[in-house]
Amino acid sequence: MNGRVFVIGLGLIGGSLALCIKERHPQSYIVGYDVSEHNVKLGKMLGVINEDVDSIEAGAVHADLIILSTPVKETERIIKLLSELPLKKGVIITDVGSTKGQIVQKAQVLINKGVTFIGGHPMAGSHKSGVSAAKQLLFENAFYLLTPEPNTKEEEIQCLINWLEGTNAKFLVISPKEHDLLTGVISHMPHIVATSLVHQADQTSKTNELVTRLAAGGFRDITRIASSSPAMWRDILLHNKEVLLKLLNDWQKEMDKVISFIKKENASELFNYFQHAKNVRDELPQNQKGAIPAFYDLYVDVPDYPGVISEITGYLAKETISITNIRIIETREEINGILVISFQTDEDRLRAQECIARYSNYGTTIEK
The missing domain is CATH 3.30.70.260 (ACT domain)
Structure with missing residues (x-):
């Protein structure tokens, strides 16, 4: 395939997608935009993009594919901006956010104008950030979820997959609602729990200084995901509000169950509780990328x-x-x-x- 690809947001994900497209489609021309001038300069210097532009408008109007690799709140703003531009006929717009319901809903302004928008979420990442961390192998064997509207043509979905085939990811097409439930369970909730554990340890450390010293080992490992971007997770939780409120209520019931077992000193129920979790956890795929970057x-x-x-x-x-x-x-x-x-x-x-x-x-x- 050839054509102009416009990547908005030259971070780890946007930069890695650009590299994948360049590798598989050498005839394509990658244009980049980022609010950080440093990221733009670095992207050009590292060969991630062929050209940079000073505004979204300048890069969008000639693009055959537009990739929104920005925080979800910013993605909403950009979608509205794109809907007001004279975009190229046949252009496909996609995003990489980890919530889909609100994004796809906001994208209806594009769809109403005949522009194809297909929500996307590559379920891969790294503990490093920025375009300097971008790499072509980032998405290999990872799941890449696509959430098109029901009326999206099959050939449009396939066209986007063709553009992204250099990721060597496993593409799954699901609804935005199903996507938000799945990521809520396996990604968003674990981040909330990890963050809450850190808060609890921090509170306890105020009356017992040994907490901080002892937390340097396994506790630090199991709460690593709590080091993620606060701004990003604020927006994700607000975007996936309905799913997470239900999951948090379910979690509260789960903790009430454990509290009950402990209060009653119900040894057999406690054993079964841990045994079942062990069995389920031990059966999880080991050599497969998921929603949370592996360590x-x-x-x-x-x-x-x-x-x-x-x-x-x-x-x-x-x-x-x-x-x-x-x-x-x-x-x-x-x-x-x-x-x-x-x-x-x-x-x-x-x-x-x-x-x-x-x-x-x-x-x-x-x-x-």
């Missing part, structure tokens, strides 16, 4: 002596294995520590495990 962590048992971190990273450098984060958990004071190394992909993590085994006798663990 590819490798745990390395290391002796506590100066230079051990540079020793391990030196082994990885020999094999040109990139890491995204590194830290030490001191679980056995003055004996051993656990070095936690994070990687961008599961493949890198497995290579690192083999590398460390080849150069040393340090034990490594991958938690399931």
Whole structure:
């Protein structure tokens, strides 16, 4: 395919989609716009886009495909702006937001004018942000949800998939309502719970300073998603209000059940509660990307002596294995520590495990 693609929002997702399109469709011409001049300059320097424009209007009117890679509230504003422009006949507009009901509803102003809008949500991400973190492999084997209006033509949906086939993602076509329920359960609720756990720990730490020290290990890991953008999650929760209010009420009932088991000292019910959760969790797919970015962590048992971190990273450098984060958990004071190394992909993590085994006798663990 060839044509002009206009990417609004040159962050991780917008930049990665641009790279995927350039790779699969080398005849295409990628135009970019971002409110950050730094992102625009970086996008051009890294070859993510071919050209930048000073305004949305300048980039939109000649585009064959427009990708809205912005926060959901900003996406609503841009949709209204686009509906007032003389867009090219046959243009397809899509977004990448993690809520769909309100977005698709707002896009009705485009649809009423004969413009094709197909809601989209690539269910992949990274712990890094910005166009400098963009990569072509970001969406590989991830689910990419499309939420077209019922009257959208099949050939229009297929045209968008063709544009995006370089993502190597698994495309699923569902309704906006189903999308918001699914993401509410597996993405939005976990973020709320993780954030609430951090708030609870913070409150307790005001009367017990050991909370902060002890939270540096497993607690910090299970609440990692609470470090996401506050502005983004504010807007997501307000957009998916109805779904989340029901889910939160259901969660409250679930906690009431646990409270009841504990009060009554009902050991068998508590055991069954944890056993059922374990069984369900253990059956979840392991090698598949989902709504929340996976953490590819490798745990390395290391002796506590100066230079051990540079020793391990030196082994990885020999094999040109990139890491995204590194830290030490001191679980056995003055004996051993656990070095936690994070990687961008599961493949890198497995290579690192083999590398460390080849150069040393340090034990490594991958938690399931």
